[in-house]
Amino acid sequence: MVRTNVKMEMRAVNFYYGNTQALFDVSIAIPEKRVTALIGPSGCGKSTFLRMFNRMNDIIDGTNHTGEVMIDGESIYQNNNSSAELRKKVGMVFQKSNPFPKSIFENVAYGPKIHGIKERTQLQEIVENSLKAAALWEEVKDRLNKNATNLSGGQQQRLCIARALAVEPDILLMDEPASALDPKSTTRIENLISELQKNYTIVIVTHNMQQAARVSNYTAFFYEGHLVEFDKTNKIFTTPIKQQTEDYITGRFG
Amino acid sequence: MRNKKVTEYFLISLIRLVTYIVVAIVGYIIIDIFIKGLPTLSWEFISGFPRRSGAEGGILPAIVGTICLVTGAISVALPLGMTSAIYLTEYAKQGRFKEIIGLAISTLAGVPSIVFGLFGLGLFVLFFGFGASILSGSLTLAFMILPTIIVSSEEALRAVPVTLREGSLALGASKWQTIARNVLPYALPGMFTGSILGIGRAAGETAPILLTVAAFYLPKLPRSIFDQVMALPYHLYVLATQHPEAEKVLPMQYGTALVLLLLVILFNLSAIILRNRFRKKIQW
């Protein structure tokens, strides 16, 4: 981690759903403009970890945490910071694609409109650029007014990426974005991630270790709410330090 | 083995019979009123004023009165009910306050209509001094149908998937922006369905308006919300039980019953159709 800046950081974070603790004393520094993969068996806290960075856990009743979460060196959980401002900077793509039941155009324009852009030509430009960046433009440019729920699963997921890009975030959080897709669509998403890495800091949750190995520069392994190991991806996959990591990667559990 | 099958068939037929006895009685009521009410139904009956204490002429004032009351009730209950439902589904956290509101709503839903009448009499007619008027009657009916509107609005809001809310919030939309732009538009048809059911109920209720607004015989149209009016259900009650020549005015009774029944069935049916179509059309 020598020549990269730290973009996102956690210091001694514990997280609770009511009385159940989901994260235990997690500290991590995620580098800028790199892809970081989060791996681990389901229920190990990787999604919870991901959702700490855009305060999405806040919308669940009865959750709380201790410790500090920072982006660009600033603590994001201070009360005077608006979560809306934060989420503008930190885009998110969900496991199950969730296009709004609106037209393709309105889906992508939703964020910019929320943030006050009203002019039609400007919106059109943003929509086109975002769809191009998400490698969807060619497929949908003739039917921008059609309902987004009619797109295929893979297209829907790329639309959701375009929608996230349209508000010009620095960071993209992806929660198993390809888990519900066929292999062909998965490859397209993976290629897209490599492309986006030039401009964005990406954190991706995946249950697919090959995928983690293919797309990421760094990998974090979570187990039962603990961050077990975090390092360069090739290091994690070739010479992990912890026994647990090795067991998981070689498929001995999980 | 054979024996068992026969008993089974017999018992199922019995249950079917019990169900269809209910259907038959209700069907009989509806058909009886249609057949005996249709001959009375004419343009003059709908648009004319009653004469000779309602023994002759039309029922226009009662129709207009009912429309006034229902409009008044819905214009209070709908905004109040919809906003309550938004609070309960989108904002309220699990806890004491939410529980108390829930208890209040189910209590309200169980209050007998005549008790609403007493309440309206005590609060609106006497305490606020609105007198027996459209205002008093509408407010009383509004409170009566409020639980119906809240509960069905809550259902409509809950039917909108959480993923739409998350998607919007993740783009940096505020809570209210999310609700206004990405939840309400999809819940509105369902919310209106609930309000139509409420309208149907308000149009058919007699007991609450008995004490707060309804006029026995008032063959003219209201000029302001402080006027008394006639109303269809009360008019039917009066013709059927209080009229000196109750036997003779039977056709008028059936005509009034038919108009009332048509009105209420129309509201309920359109609510049911609207809801079914909406359920089919939307897929997330």
Added chain:
Amino acid sequence: MTNWREKFIELLLIGAASASILIVLLIFLFLAKEAFPFVLDPGIKELLGSQWIPVSFKKEVFGILPLITGSLLVTALATIIMIPFGVLGAVYIAEIAIGRERAFLKPFIEIMAGIPSVVIGFFGLIILSPVLKKIFQLNTGLTALSGAILLALMAIPTVISISEDAIRSVPKSYKEASLALGASRLQTIFKVVVPAALPGIIAAVMLGIGRVVGETMVVLMVTGNAAKITFNPFESVRTMTATIAAEMGEVAFGSDHYQALFWVGIVLLSVTFGLNFIAQKVLTRYRMG
């Protein structure tokens, strides 16, 4: 800026939601306010009498016992009629009817629920009472029984739709397990499904009873309105609701009679409140468990 707006909107919504609480409190408050002076003047003991003679040249008497027994008789009869029809109807619609039949029955029940009580009362007055009078050779067709039949008819949709929900929410696996063991369809329904749905069905019946107790127009029109203590279904009775509806129009505001009618309202509200409260408790516990 936006934060201020968000806070304002949330406050507005809290206000709207609190309205329900306020209305319930106001109902209790105003009933109590109008009824209270009665405690001071004729005294609360007056209400416990067995005679209700609100208009008299000699002495007016406001014993609400006959009104309570009137309501009780009509309600009990209606409940007896309503349970088999409501529960079996729910079983039929939830478990036996399929396809088109179900698609017809469900909205039919909803339409049935929407028929105005005054229309049912009208039907009772014109059609049912004369028929009953003829069948049972009575002096009058306006009896507790006529009222009960019609009230049952009005409460059946409530019982059916809530019981049906309860029956349909019984996990499919219960049913499959029973069928796999060789039980017949009916055995499965009555030995497995209905027992599992019982709390919901009981709540449904209680809500139905709540509806019957509070119903006004039907009893006003067809039970004959004689304020006497009787448990004979073929006699005329006068219920609490009908008493309020019939007499409130003619009383002088603030008179003893007026206050007594508000007392009747309080008794009525307490009964329905109790029924609803228990039914809701049963329903929520059942849904959680």
